[in-house]
Amino acid sequence: MVSVILLSKLHNKKYPAMYKQIIPFIFLIALTKSLLWSQNIENWISANERNPVEKIYIHTYAENFFAGDTVWFKVYLTDSRSGQLIPRAENVYVNLLDESGESKIQLLLLCVNGQASGSFIIPENLSSGNFLMMAYTNYLFNFGADSYFYRKITISKITGNSMFVTKGSGSGNNVAGVTFYPEGGVLLENATNLVAFKASDKLGYGVNIHGTVKDEKGVIVASFSTDTQGMGLFFLTPEAGKSYFATVDGFPSFRYNFEPVKKGIKIQLVNHTSREAIINIAGNSDDLSGETFYLLNMYRGEVLFYQSFTMDGINKVFKFESKTLKPGINKLVLLDNSFKTVSERLLFSRNFDSNELVVETDSKIYEKRSEIKLQINDEKFLSEKDFSSLSVSVIHELLVPENGFSKNILSQFLIDSEINGFINSSADLLVDNEVSSDAKIRLLMLTIDSKDYFWNNAPFKTEQLKFKQESGIILRGIARNNLTNNFIANGEITLAIQKEDEIAFMTQKTDSAGRFVFAGLLFNDSATVHVQAKNDEGKMNTLVSIEPVFKNVVPSVLQLKVLKDKTSEKSGLVAIKYENYSNNKKNQPRKNGKTAQKSTENDGHFRIYESADFVLNVDHNEQSFNNILDYMTGKIPGVDINGDNVRIRGTSSVAGNSMPLFLLDGVPLVGSEIFNLPSEVTQENDPESGLKANNYTQLIQTVRSIPLNDVDKIEVLKSPQNTSVFGVKGSNGVIAIYTRRGELPDGDSAAKGIVENKITGYSGYKEFYSPEYNVADQKGKQTDLRTLLFWKPDIVTRKGTTEIHFFSSDLAGRYKVFIEGIANDGKICTGSAEFEVK
Numbered sequence: 001m002v003s004v005i006l007l008s009k010l011h012n013k014k015y016p017a018m019y020k021q022i023i024p025f026i027f028l029i030a031l032t033k034s035l036l037w038s039q040n041i042e043n044w045i046s047a048n049e050r051n052p053v054e055k056i057y058i059h060t061y062a063e064n065f066f067a068g069d070t071v072w073f074k075v076y077l078t079d080s081r082s083g084q085l086i087p088r089a090e091n092v093y094v095n096l097l098d099e100s101g102e103s104k105i106q107l108l109l110l111c112v113n114g115q116a117s118g119s120f121i122i123p124e125n126l127s128s129g130n131f132l133m134m135a136y137t138n139y140l141f142n143f144g145a146d147s148y149f150y151r152k153i154t155i156s157k158i159t160g161n162s163m164f165v166t167k168g169s170g171s172g173n174n175v176a177g178v179t180f181y182p183e184g185g186v187l188l189e190n191a192t193n194l195v196a197f198k199a200s201d202k203l204g205y206g207v208n209i210h211g212t213v214k215d216e217k218g219v220i221v222a223s224f225s226t227d228t229q230g231m232g233l234f235f236l237t238p239e240a241g242k243s244y245f246a247t248v249d250g251f252p253s254f255r256y257n258f259e260p261v262k263k264g265i266k267i268q269l270v271n272h273t274s275r276e277a278i279i280n281i282a283g284n285s286d287d288l289s290g291e292t293f294y295l296l297n298m299y300r301g302e303v304l305f306y307q308s309f310t311m312d313g314i315n316k317v318f319k320f321e322s323k324t325l326k327p328g329i330n331k332l333v334l335l336d337n338s339f340k341t342v343s344e345r346l347l348f349s350r351n352f353d354s355n356e357l358v359v360e361t362d363s364k365i366y367e368k369r370s371e372i373k374l375q376i377n378d379e380k381f382l383s384e385k386d387f388s389s390l391s392v393s394v395i396h397e398l399l400v401p402e403n404g405f406s407k408n409i410l411s412q413f414l415i416d417s418e419i420n421g422f423i424n425s426s427a428d429l430l431v432d433n434e435v436s437s438d439a440k441i442r443l444l445m446l447t448i449d450s451k452d453y454f455w456n457n458a459p460f461k462t463e464q465l466k467f468k469q470e471s472g473i474i475l476r477g478i479a480r481n482n483l484t485n486n487f488i489a490n491g492e493i494t495l496a497i498q499k500e501d502e503i504a505f506m507t508q509k510t511d512s513a514g515r516f517v518f519a520g521l522l523f524n525d526s527a528t529v530h531v532q533a534k535n536d537e538g539k540m541n542t543l544v545s546i547e548p549v550f551k552n553v554v555p556s557v558l559q560l561k562v563l564k565d566k567t568s569e570k571s572g573l574v575a576i577k578y579e580n581y582s583n584n585k586k587n588q589p590r591k592n593g594k595t596a597q598k599s600t601e602n603d604g605h606f607r608i609y610e611s612a613d614f615v616l617n618v619d620h621n622e623q624s625f626n627n628i629l630d631y632m633t634g635k636i637p638g639v640d641i642n643g644d645n646v647r648i649r650g651t652s653s654v655a656g657n658s659m660p661l662f663l664l665d666g667v668p669l670v671g672s673e674i675f676n677l678p679s680e681v682t683q684e685n686d687p688e689s690g691l692k693a694n695n696y697t698q699l700i701q702t703v704r705s706i707p708l709n710d711v712d713k714i715e716v717l718k719s720p721q722n723t724s725v726f727g728v729k730g731s732n733g734v735i736a737i738y739t740r741r742g743e744l745p746d747g748d749s750a751a752k753g754i755v756e757n758k759i760t761g762y763s764g765y766k767e768f769y770s771p772e773y774n775v776a777d778q779k780g781k782q783t784d785l786r787t788l789l790f791w792k793p794d795i796v797t798r799k800g801t802t803e804i805h806f807f808s809s810d811l812a813g814r815y816k817v818f819i820e821g822i823a824n825d826g827k828i829c830t831g832s833a834e835f836e837v838k
Contacts, residue, residue, distance in 0.1 A: 040339060041294055041308065041335075041339070045296075045303045047460070048303075049302060049462075050300075050301025050302075050455055050458040050459065050460060050461060051142070051143075051459050051461050051463070051465060052079065052080050052300070052301065053080045053147055053300075053454075054077060054078070054086065054140060055078045055079075055412075055413055055417045056075065056076070056077055056078075056092065056135045056140075056149035057075075057076045057078075057149060057409050057412045058073050058074070058094070058133060058135055059073060059391045059409065059793075059820045060072070060073045060133070060153070061073075061395055061399070061788055061791055061818075062153075062395060062399045062788070063151070063152070063153050063154065063401060063405060063406060064153070064154045064401070065122055065154070065155050066122070066155065066157065066158055066577050067122050067125075067126055067156070068121070068122060068124050069121070070119055070120070070121050070122075071120055071121075071122060072118075072119045072393075072768055072788075072791045072793070073119065073133075073793075074115065074116075074118075074391035074793035074794075074820075075092050075094070075116040075118060075135065076115060077090060077111045077114045077115070077116075077137070078114060078822065078826070079826075080417075081300060082826050083327075083413070083822075083826030083827070083828070084114075084822070084824070084825065084826035085114025085115060085389065085822050085826075086111065086113070086114040086469075087113055088469070088471070089110055089111065089112050089472075090110075090111045090139075090469050090470065090471050091108060091109070091110060091137060091138060091472070092108075092110075092111050092116055092135055093106070093108055093109075093135065093136055093137070093550065093553070094106075094109060094118060094133065094134070094763075095107075095133075095134045095550075095553070096120070096131055096132070096133055097131060097132040097134055097555060097560070098129065098131055098132075098563075099129060099132075099560060099563035100560075101554070101555055101560050103550075104126060104131070105120050106550050107763040108473070108760065108761065108762050108763055109762065114822070115389055115793075115794075117793040117794060118765060119765055119768075122155055128155060128157050129154070130152055130153070130155075130562075130563040130564075131152070131153050131154070131155055132151070132152055132560065132563060133149075133152075133153055134148055134149065134150055134553075135148060135149040136148040136149070137470075138468065138469065139465075139467055139469045140467075141467040141551075142459055142466060142467050143458055143459065144457070145553075145555055145556040145557075145559075146421070146454060146457075146556055147417075147454070148553075148555065148556070149412070149417075150416075150556065151406070151407065152406065152559075152563065156574070158577045174201045174202065175199055175200075175207055175209060175248065175251055175254070176200060176201050176202040177200055178199045178200075178209065178211075178246075178248060178256065179197065179198050179447075180196070180256060180258070181195065181196045181197065181198070181446055181449070182194075182266075183195070183196070183266070183268055183269070183446060184266030184267045184268060184334075184343040184344070184345050185450065186261060186264045186342075186343060187236070187238065187258055187259065187260045187261065188261060188264050188266065188283075189240055189260040189261060189262050190237075190239065190284050191237065191282060191284045192236075192237045193237065194233060194235060194268070194446070195233060195234055195236050196231065196232070196233040196446035196447050197224060197231070197232055197234075197447070198230050198231050198447040199231075199248075203561055203562050203564060203565050204422045204558055204561055205424055206228075206229035206230020206424055207226075208226045208230070209225065209226055209230075209248050209249070209251075210223075210248070210249045211223070211224050211225070211247055211248040211249055212247055212249075213234070213244055213246050213258075214244065214245060214247070215242050215244055216242060216243045221236070221244065222234045222235065222236050224246075227435055227439065227443060228434075228435045228439075228440050228443065229424055229425070229428075229440070231443040231446075231447050232443070233446065236258070238258065238260035240262070243257070243258075244257075244260075245257045246258070262284075262285070263285040263287060263288070264283065264285075264342075265281060265282065265288055265293070265311075265334065266281075266282055266283075266334070266342070266343040266345075267279060267280075267281060267282075267295075267332050267343045267345035268280040268281075268345070269345060269347065270317065272347065274350070275321065275322055276321055277319070277320055277321075277347065278317060278318070279317070279318040279320075279345075280316070280317050280318075281293065281311070281315065281316040281334065282314070282315050283314040283315065286313075286314065288314065289313055289314070290310060290312070291336070292309070292310050292337040293308070293310075293311065293334060293335060293336055293337065293342075294306055294334070294335040294339070295307050295309065295318060295332065295334055296332070296333045296334075296335065297324075297330055297331070297332055297333075298331045298332075298333055298455070299325075299326040299329075299331070300326075300418075300455055301455045301461070304326065304330075305324070322349065323351055325349035325351050326349060326351065327349055327352030327353075328348065328349065328352065328413070328415070328418060329346055329348055329349075329414070329415070329445070329453075330346070330348075330349055331345075331346055331347075331455070332345045332346075345445075346445040346448055346453065347445060348441045348442075352410075352414065352828070353827060354410060354827060354828045354830060355378065355388060355823050355827040355828065355829040355830070356830060356831065357376055357377065357378055357388075357819055357829055357830065357831030358377040358379060358831070359375070359377075359817055359819060359831040359832060359833040360374070360375045360833060361373065361375075361817075361833055362375075364835055365835065365836045365837075366808050366835060366836070366837050366838070367808070367837070368808055368809065368810050368812070368837060369773040369807055369808060369809070369810065370807065370808050370837075371773075371805055371806075371807055372394075372789075372805060372806055372807065372808060373803060373804075373805045374392075374803065374804050374805065374817065374833070375801070375803050376390070376392075376797060376801065376803070376804070376819065376831065377800060377801050378797040378801065378802075378823075379800060380800075380823075383799070384798075384799065385824075386824055386825070387796055387797055387798055387823070388822070388829045389794075389795075389796055389822055389823075389824075390795040390797065390820065390829060391791075391792070391793040391795065391820055392790065392791070392792050392804065392819050393790070393791050393817075393818050394788070394789040394790040394817050394818075395787060395788055395789070395815065396787040396814075396815055397813060397814045397815065397816055397834075398576065398787060398813070399787050399788070400816055403425065404425070404427055404428060406424070406425045407426045407427050408427045408820060408830065409820040409821070409822075409828055409829075409830065410427075410430060410830060411426035411429065411430055412426065413828060414430075415429060418453070419448055419452055420457070420558075421452055421556070421558040421559075422559055422561070428440070429441055429444060470519075471520070472520035472521055472522055473520075473522065473523070473549060473759070473761055474517060474518070474519045474521070474549070475495065475518040475519075475521060475529065475531075475546060475547075475549070476516070476517050476518075476547040477493075477515070477516055477531060477544060477545055477546040477547060477755075478513070478514045478516075478544075478545050479493065479510050479514045479516065479535075479542050479543070479544050480514055480542065480543045480545075481535070482541040482543050483541060485543075487512075487513050487514030487515075488514045488533065488535050489510060489511070489512045489536070490512075491509065491514065491533055491534060491535050491536060491542065492507065492509060492510075492533070492535075492536075492538070493508055493510060493531060493532070493544075494506070494507050494531070494534075495507070495518050495529060495530070495531050496529065496532075497523070497527050497528070497529050497759075498527060498528045498529075498608055499523050499525075499526075499528075503608045503725070521761075522762070523762070524761050524764045525761055525762075525763075525764055526758055526761060527759055528757075528758055528759075529546075529756070529757050529758075529759050530665060530666050530754060530755070531544050531546060531667075531754070531755045531756075531757075532544075532664070532669075532754050538702070539705075540702060544754070544755040545755070546755060549759060549760060573787070576785055576787060576811065579785060580783075580785045605666070605713075605738045607666055608666070608725055609717060609722045609725060612716060612722070612736070613715075613716055613718050613719050613722060614637065614715065614716040615713055615714070615715050615716075616635055616636055616713060616715075617712070618631065618708065618711045618712060618713060618714065620709070620740070622708055627703075627704040627705075627706075628703055628706055628708055628711060628714070628737065629641055629646070629700070632714060636714070638650060638716075639716060644696060644697065645658075647659075648660050648732065648733030648735075650733075651718050651723070651731060651733040657732070658732055659696065659699070659732060660732045660733040660734055661730050661734045661735070662699065662702075662703055662735050662736075662737065663734060663735070663737065664737050664739070665738055665739055665754050665756065667754060668729070669702050703737070710739045710740060711738070711740070712738045713738050714735065714736070714738070715735075715736040715738070716733065716735055717733060717734040717735075718733040718734075722734070739754075768791040768792065770789070770790050770791075770807065771807060772807055783810050784809040784811075785810060785811050786811065787811065789807070789808060789809060790804070792804065795819075808837045812837050813836070814834055814835070814836050815835055816834050817831075817832055817833040817834065818831075819831035819832065
């Protein structure tokens with residue numbers, strides 16, 4: 001007996017209005033029992049909701065590169081629920097990993113409104129092979145390595161007369177394993193079951209197989225073969241009392257034993273069209289009749305709708321409109337009356353209203369070095385308030401892999417980011433070719449194991465997430481006692497950041513565990529930082545450690561695994577690259593003698609002035625003086641030292657005091673009132689009030705405590721051009737003390753209580769250069785063999801249109817235009833065009 005139920009309306013009290021009416025069913029159930037079940041299912045829903053995740057996509061213009069190439073890319077950072085670009089500023093980390101997982105390039109980008117542009121040059125000394133572009137945020141640490149973005153790229157070298165390129169291609173039909181997936185996760189005895197399978201090699205690539213299913217007597221009851229990417233399906237009806245096993249042709253050692261269940265129930269997809277979906281709840285025992293079950297649809301960790309029902313036979317059919325599904329992968333869940341999951345079935349909805357851009361060039365055929373005009377029409381977003389943020393690449397067809405790019409913005413957000421592990425080519429799954437896209441997607445939905453569906457392992461909404469969204473460079477560290485190694489609570493931390501000729505100072509206190517955090521730092525490229533720590537008594541007998549800005553991030557094992565696949569083959573692209581390489585070498589200008597370099601002292605010390613007014617070098621084995629001040633007395637012209645009083649003659653005084661500013665390895669030595677810091681950084685005292693007696697004493701004691709054997713040199717600044725960089729704090733002159741380099745074990749610390757590090761800031765982005773040829777340039781001497789004609793990551797459509805222009809090169813052939821992006825309402829934007837250069 002089969003009963004049909006029409007799901008006409010959806011229910012969930014927490015979600016949009018379209019879901020807020022309960023599905024009308026007529027059941028003869030006592031009201032009190034119905035209310036109890038309803039309460040329990042609501043509790044189950046609340047307990048099983050998942051935290052939303054961020055999704056990252058990186059648009060690159062190619063997947064095959066050469067040493068010396070510049071890799072241009074655009075980062076899109078979106079919210080998993082709305083699909084919209086993250087509206088705030090947030091850090092995104094991008095790593096280039098080799099096949100061992102070692103990071104070769106690290107970039108830090110600041111995503112503003114969910115977007116960031118980046119580029120890096122592939123080092124000439126980087127070995128050829130497959131690499132992994134990995135991107136993540138601090139927030140994604142809550143979700144593990146499968147939440148990061150991955151793109152496999154291939155890097156080759158063109159040197160000498162090399163004409164070969166290394167690239168991944170799968171490793172043929174070396175079957176390493178075959179996994180079988182009964183629909184709904186259950187193989188029912190005495191019922192017709194749809195069974196899917198996936199065959200893969202040792203690296204995870206899908207491979208082609210043929211096989212058969214036999215009963216215990218060796219009678220063939222079914223045969224199977226792959227349709228695409230190692231996936232296929234067949235039907236199997238196990239009879240009671242019989243056993244069944246599968247074998248694969250050409251692999252006699254392979255044998256898989258099926259295990260049908262005598263009493264079970266599961267979800268079956270009967271039909272799914274653009275209008276409706278028909279679901280059958282199939283059982284194989286009359287004992288299930290009269291039992292209560294719940295059918296739910298979950299999407300990215302949320303329950304969109306649910307319905308309780310009672311089995312009145314061995315089958316129950318549900319029908320609902322396809323528009324009630326969300327775009328991409330939905331999960332149907334079947335619960336029994338104790339709210340235990342008994343079956344799951346993934347269902348892919350094409351109910352996504354992607355924004356397909358109309359892209360047109362002003363001609364289909366161009367001459368070399370001709371201007372090309374490209375019109376982008378965003379026909380769905382024509383109002384003033386709507387816009388689309390796009391990135392555009394124009395490349396020679398040689399840069400396009402034979403089977404197309406492995407992923408695009410649509411396949412990443414709808415497929416890759418929803419599934420753990422490696423998918424050979426998600427972009428191919430959305431394209432009709434030898435196998436229809438619908439057939440490929442159907443196979444994928446059947447061959448995703450429960451543990452491989454991303455949302456099954458995402459943290460529950462009831463869990464408190466440890467890692468937060470972050471923006472700005474964050475410097476974290478710990479201060480300890482130099483003798484006891486205990487944490488220094490309520491200690492004073494001074495941070496100095498130097499970038500080129502600029503310097504900034506900041507201070508704060510440590511917490512009870514000696515930790516300190518300087519957040520929201522903003523600078524590009526790299527900077528030198530000095531951190532000085534003092535305990536709550538103002539003493540510098542401290543040890544300071546700083547955490548690296550880039551954390552030690554472990555990538556997905558399965559994503560790394562596929563990098564080990566390598567083959568070498570001839571390529572037309574390599575020939576072009578080699579010709580370009582030869583032309584560049586030929587046209588390289590010759591050097592006429594050596595270039596004169598400015599002679600500057602490079603002693604490795606951190607300073608923001610060019611040269612001191614006086615330098616006093618300290619002998620390494622100086623033992624005859626008790627401290628630095630005694631050593632300086634009488635050795636530096638214009639510096640008077642009388643006990644604890646130090647004065648540099650010829651300088652003006654601040655508020656009647658004559659104490660100069662003391663620096664230790666470029667960082668101000670401070671008293672308890674932080675007098676020596678710029679007034680812009682601290683408001684803790686009034687500079688006009690001068691130093692109190694105890695601050696004089698503390699500062700001088702700090703200077704005297706520096707071991708003379710650790711001091712390399714002492715520099716005195718008193719001229720206006722030198723002291724002006726320190727502002728009012730340098731008005732009494734500056735005495736800079738520099739310790740010997742490399743004296744301490746870690747190689748970074750400059751002295752007791754001081755640590756110096758090079759910190760990498762936000763990655764700089766250089767503009768893509770696209771030459772503009774005039775008539776005189778049409779027959780230029782140097783050959784232009786660019787395969788990347790144009791790249792622009794920050795195109796924005798206004799009122800539904802925009803126009804760009806660029807010039808063709810000397811390289812004839814077909815060119816492809818690829819446009820990707822996100823509209824302001826979260827719709828995914830794609831567009832393409834092509835033209836020819838003769």
